[in-house]
Amino acid sequence: MLNVLMLGIGQCGNRILDAVNRESFGGSSKLSKYYSRQKFPSRVETLAINTAVNDLKELKFTTAKNRLHVPNLHGVGANRSIGKQGFWDNREMIMEEIERRGDFDIAFVMTSASGGTGSSFAPLVVHELKERYKNITVVAVMVLPFREEGSIYLQNAAFSMRDIKEVDSDGIILVDNQYLKRLSGDIKTAYDKINDMVAERILFLIESLDSEMLSVTDLGDFKTVMRGGLGMGTLGFYESDKKTTSLTSAIEGSLKPGGLLYPADVYEDAARAMIIIQGSRDSLDVDEITKSVEKLSTKIGQVFKGIVIKKGRPKVLSVFTLGQVPDLEMLYAQAAQAIQDEKSRKTRAKKQLDDAFAYIEDLEEIY
Amino acid sequence: MRLIYLAVLVLLVLSMQLTLMAAAASDEEDIENEITSRQFSLKVGEGVKIGDYRVELISVVSVMDGLIEVKVWKRVSEFEDWRVMEDHRDANFDEGAERGGLTLTVIDIFDEEAVRMRAEYRTNFGYPQKYVTERALAPKNLPKLEVSTTVDKTEISVGDEVKATVTVKNVGNDTARDVTIQDSPPLPQFRYLAGYPPKIKNQLQPGESDLAVYSMVAATEGEVKMPATVARYADSKSTIYSATSPSIKIDINPKRRPNLVLNVDPPAPIKHGGQGTINVTVKNDGDASAYRVVVKAEVESQGDGLELLKGSLDESFFEIPQGELETYSATFKGSRSGIYDVNLKASYQGDGEMMQKETAFEVAVLEREYKYLYYLPIVPVLIMSVWLFRRYREYKY
Numbered sequence: 119m120l121n122v123l124m125l126g127i128g129q130c131g132n133r134i135l136d137a138v139n140r141e142s143f144g145g146s147s148k149l150s151k152y153y154s155r156q157k158f159p160s161r162v163e164t165l166a167i168n169t170a171v172n173d174l175k176e177l178k179f180t181t182a183k184n185r186l187h188v189p190n191l192h193g194v195g196a197n198r199s200i201g202k203q204g205f206w207d208n209r210e211m212i213m214e215e216i217e218r219r220g221d222f223d224i225a226f227v228m229t230s231a232s233g234g235t236g237s238s239f240a241p242l243v244v245h246e247l248k249e250r251y252k253n254i255t256v257v258a259v260m261v262l263p264f265r266e267e268g269s270i271y272l273q274n275a276a277f278s279m280r281d282i283k284e285v286d287s288d289g290i291i292l293v294d295n296q297y298l299k300r301l302s303g304d305i306k307t308a309y310d311k312i313n314d315m316v317a318e319r320i321l322f323l324i325e326s327l328d329s330e331m332l333s334v335t336d337l338g339d340f341k342t343v344m345r346g347g348l349g350m351g352t353l354g355f356y357e358s359d360k361k362t363t364s365l366t367s368a369i370e371g372s373l374k375p376g377g378l379l380y381p382a383d384v385y386e387d388a389a390r391a392m393i394i395i396q397g398s399r400d401s402l403d404v405d406e407i408t409k410s411v412e413k414l415s416t417k418i419g420q421v422f423k424g425i426v427i428k429k430g431r432p433k434v435l436s437v438f439t440l441g442q443v444p445d446l447e448m449l450y451a452q453a454a455q456a457i458q459d460e461k462s463r464k465t466r467a468k469k470q471l472d473d474a475f476a477y478i479e480d481l482e483e484i485y
Numbered sequence: 486m487r488l489i490y491l492a493v494l495v496l497l498v499l500s501m502q503l504t505l506m507a508a509a510a511s512d513e514e515d516i517e518n519e520i521t522s523r524q525f526s527l528k529v530g531e532g533v534k535i536g537d538y539r540v541e542l543i544s545v546v547s548v549m550d551g552l553i554e555v556k557v558w559k560r561v562s563e564f565e566d567w568r569v570m571e572d573h574r575d576a577n578f579d580e581g582a583e584r585g586g587l588t589l590t591v592i593d594i595f596d597e598e599a600v601r602m603r604a605e606y607r608t609n610f611g612y613p614q615k616y617v618t619e620r621a622l623a624p625k626n627l628p629k630l631e632v633s634t635t636v637d638k639t640e641i642s643v644g645d646e647v648k649a650t651v652t653v654k655n656v657g658n659d660t661a662r663d664v665t666i667q668d669s670p671p672l673p674q675f676r677y678l679a680g681y682p683p684k685i686k687n688q689l690q691p692g693e694s695d696l697a698v699y700s701m702v703a704a705t706e707g708e709v710k711m712p713a714t715v716a717r718y719a720d721s722k723s724t725i726y727s728a729t730s731p732s733i734k735i736d737i738n739p740k741r742r743p744n745l746v747l748n749v750d751p752p753a754p755i756k757h758g759g760q761g762t763i764n765v766t767v768k769n770d771g772d773a774s775a776y777r778v779v780v781k782a783e784v785e786s787q788g789d790g791l792e793l794l795k796g797s798l799d800e801s802f803f804e805i806p807q808g809e810l811e812t813y814s815a816t817f818k819g820s821r822s823g824i825y826d827v828n829l830k831a832s833y834q835g836d837g838e839m840m841q842k843e844t845a846f847e848v849a850v851l852e853r854e855y856k857y858l859y860y861l862p863i864v865p866v867l868i869m870s871v872w873l874f875r876r877y878r879e880y881k882y
Binding site for chain 1: 872873876877878879880881882
């Protein structure tokens with residue numbers, strides 16, 4: 119059995135973690151926590167970390183003991199410097215809280231790449247986990263912001279992504295709000311849907327890695343996939359319905375842009391992939407699956423495949439890392455421009471202020 | 486001529502006067518010889534004057550026999566006659582009325598003291614005039630009995646015993662002799678037990694009294710009029726007297742009977758394993774005592790559903806007088822649920838015959854009450870509440 123640590127850092131990470139916890143109750147009912155028990159496929163420990171206590175209070179499906187408020191802070195105001203200092207000030211307390219939950223095989227650090235707490239804490243937490251747990255696989259799930267959210271968020275995303283890469287995480291799963299906001303016109307609803315999608319896919323992944331498979335994929339395979347390419351990837355998902363004609367179409371559905379959390383052309387951009395198919399025994403045709411995976415392998419190279427027998431219609435999860443991320447480059451360009459613009463605005467404002475002060479430079483107050 | 490005529494006239498007048506005088510003399514003679522009859526009442530010691538005759542009532546010898554004793558004598562004469570007369574029979578004194586004497590007849594004897602008589606005599610004797618004789622004025626030495634009959638009860642029922650007391654007292658001033666009591670013949674409405682016929686002393690001195698008591702039992706119902714009791718006695722001269730008592734009316738009601746009424750105060754439904762007390766009241770609503778009262782209970786139960794803890798439903802009483810009641814109670818334990826029929830029979834004796842009364846009632850023993858069962862629905866609610874509260878606390882931050 120896998121020992122899984124799921125950390126939700128910052129407001130965004132907390133909400134994704136809450137969605138994971140809700141998903142573990144097996145339903146979407148708000149009252150499910152009162153009549154049901156969490157059913158994680160593995161031993162999963164969750165912890166929501168935040169500097170803003172109000173964000174922790176908003177959580178509905180995360181137990182109080184799994185909410186950690188970093189004391190003496192009321193949010194960091196999207197300032198990563200304050201956030202980093204806050205982490206260093208409370209590092210032992212935070213890490214003790216994590217270590218108290220035992221040993222882990224894999225950790226998912228879920229956070230927003232652009233927020234204050236999440237973007238500043240996440241790289242440091244990943245570093246600490248790698249330091250303290252020798253054989254742990256740490257995967258960051260980073261949510262990229264709406265591009266029009268603001269220049270600070272953009273620069274936070276840019277620097278936090280770099281920091282994550284620098285602390286040698288085992289991979290980054292990208293989730294792009296900008297890409298996924300098409301799911302709903304309402305921002306809040308869009309956020310909820312994104313969180314649900316991430317939660318569902320990560321739980322599916324954990325369950326698949328920890329299940330007896332007809333065709334085996336394991337944590338090692340997952341680690342290999344995540345270390346491929348740029349070390350950044352995303353998740354695709356497809357659930358068959360009556361209209362789905364074959365398993366091939368279901369597998370292809372999980373690779374289409376509509377089923378991804380980050381915009382990518384899998385056949386062109388993917389470096390490594392893992393395809394996990396789950397369904398009832400009579401609905402799974404191994405030959406057909408093998409042919410489909412082989413077809414994908416010819417395009418992108420290494421593709422791991424896993425087949426999990428479970429009642430229900432076939433579901434397909436695709437995990438892949440990217441060899442090129444043009445959208446991410448655009449994000450960095452936007453971020454750089456935003457930093458330059460911010461710098462110019464500050465310089466201009468300072469000059470205006472200096473000019474204004476110059477008027478009274480040699481004067482004294484007279485009463 | 487005139488003289489002649491005058492002389493003739495005088496003669497005529499004289500002759501007419503003589504004629505008239507002769508006629509008058511003849512009439513007077515006729516009147517003197519005419520017989521008249523007068524009636525009068527006399528009491529012993531009284532007398533009547535009829536001309537020179539004196540008629541005195543000495544005594545009433547016998548009312549029943551119609552005999553009285555009279556004394557007739559003539560003033561300024563040697564004539565004196567004592568005679569016992571029989572009623573409705575003429576008695577001539579001094580040769581009777583036809584010959585200038587008296588003829589007396591007793592018309593009626595009222596009692597031992599008074600009679601009514603008729604006297605026939607010559608009209609010129611005038612009207613009889615009453616007077617009181619020296620004998621009457623002198624104190625009498627005569628016995629006089631007063632008879633009274635009393636009963637201890639005048640309203641009885643068939644079977645009741647009545648005591649009759651005949652009391653005879655000599656209120657006179659002479660000894661009553663040969664005293665006998667003549668009671669009515671035995672009445673068919675009664676059965677005589679003892680002392681009948683009543684007997685008292687043969688002689689009673691003045692002021693002395695005697696009584697006779699007899700008892701009888703009413704045999705048939707109805708209104709009975711006991712006839713007067715007659716006491717006969719004689720004085721020193723063997724004159725017989727009698728005295729009677731007033732009659733008595735006795736109402737005889739139907740026979741008295743005891744009537745037992747069984748009243749049961751059954752307990753409220755007995756809880757399973759609980760106790761209940763049955764109160765029984767035996768009341769005699771009849772008009773006679775009930776004897777040898779035995780009350781027995783029959784409980785129709787399966788097994789020992791009703792366990793007797795204290796007292797008993799079976800009881801006996803030697804006597805329950807009329808209007809009285811006896812109570813007793815029994816405490817039971819309900820060991821098995823169900824409805825138990827209890828028959829209570831009371832047999833008793835009244836006026837020599839056995840009687841029986843019974844009543845039935847039910848005693849209910851409730852089903853076993855699992856009172857904690859009511860709390861069972863609360864348990865899941867409680868568990869759920871605790872569960873929800875724990876969950877709420879678990880997720881409350």
